[in-house]
Amino acid sequence: MDFPFDINALFPERISVLDQNLATGRKSSGRPDPQAQIATVIDELGKASAKAQKLPAPITSAAKLQSNRHHFYLLKEGESNGGRGVAVGFLKVGYKKLFLLDQRGAHVETEPLCVLDxxxxxxxxxxxxxxxxxxxxxxxxxxxxxxxAYDRPSPKFLSFLGKHFELKNSVPQVNNFVVFDGFFRNKSAGQLRKVPPKKPEGEIKPYSLSEREAIREEQRALPWPFVRPAAPPLSPPLAPSSQFSRSLSVGSSPSHAPLRPAPASGAHPGHPQNSHVIENCRAKRTSSLNRSRLSFH
Structure with a gap:
């Protein structure tokens, strides 16, 4: 793939290795790399790769390379295109955390180097x-x-691996990655970690003390109307000079009679709730006076 600028000036080596900084590792002529042209080369190669694999969108671009810790290997042919060079192809690799199935079907967590494109x-x-x-x-x-591990290798790539590296027997996976038999044999215990099977759901256990305390704190912090209303405070005793002190003392014992809520703040004697209390008190007082008069006759 040729470009209207000098590839040899951008990539001094036959194979250049780029990272997320879009740097080739060695600057040419003591000047910084023109990253706009380097990004153009990466983007165009990524589009050509996606088209060859019939992918809906490129999986390799300069922006994606800058946002990941991947390595981009670019191969050039420096003598072509009138001495300006051409880009022959690329290889992108990076480490990925994967959950794979070994030969026995057990789930294994590992983070191998992967061929991504x-x-x-x-x-x-x-x-x-x-x-x-x-x-x-x-x-x-x-x-x-x-x-x-190999991310969605094409049939051509699988044929390439089998021809040059004898990689033919792959271990079936449920994701898009392909690994071969030697992947699990050559991994140490530190590189492979078996994922424990999912525990069956048992009976629901009661909350611990700390959990119950946390729930109480959450209930206290809930806004109205989700919080439980607290019990109304007891009304303060009325002063002896109050006009209701004598009338309220007549009747059932406080220990058996239900507590009446205190009148709302700002309530006046003409309020309907206060009128009802006054009428009850007057009736009880009149009944008491009548019984007293009858006892004198």
């Missing part, structure tokens, strides 16, 4: 460029092909 320009395929690029990545990362 791999593309060689169509007119330059079957010329050894893919093997050169992939082998360089293996040496750079110091990893074996069977120790890696």
């Amino acid at each position: 791999f593309y060689i320009t169509e007119n330059l395929q079957r010329h050894g460029y893919g093997l050169e690029l992939f082998s360089y990545m293996l040496q750079h990362k110091r990893v074996e092909p069977e120790q890696m």
Whole structure:
């Protein structure tokens, strides 16, 4: 893939390694890399890869590379395009936390190095460029092909792995990643962690003391009307000089009679609630006076 600018000036090495800074690791002519042109190369290669794999959208772009800790390996052919060079292809790798199934079907949690995207320009395929690029990545990362996971490999890529690295027997997975037999044999106990099976739901246990206390605190913090109303406070005793003190003392004992709520603040004697109390008191007082008069006759 050729571009209207000098590829050799952007990528001095035959294979350049870029990270999230879009830096090739070595600056040319002592000047900073023109990141706009580097981003253009990455974006165009990502679009070509998505088209070749029939994906709805590119999975490789300069913006995605800047937001992830991935490594982008770019292979160029410096003598082509009138000495300005062409981009032959790229390989993108990165570490991913995966939940995989081993040969026995047990769930395993691991974080391997993954091949996330791999593309060689169509007119330059079957010329050894893919093997050169992939082998360089293996040496750079110091990893074996069977120790890696492969994200949605195309049939061409699977054929490539089987032909050059004898990776043919894959372990079935429920996600889009493909791993092979040697993946689990060459992993240490620290790299593989078996996920415990999901516990069956047992009977519901009562709350602990700390949980009950937390629930009480939550109920206290709830706004009206979700909070339980507290018991109304007892009305203060009436002063002896009050006009109701004598009338309220007549009748049933306070221990058997239900408590009447205190009148609302700001209530006046003409309020309907106060009128009802006054009428009851007057009736009881009149009945008491009548019984007293009858006792004298």
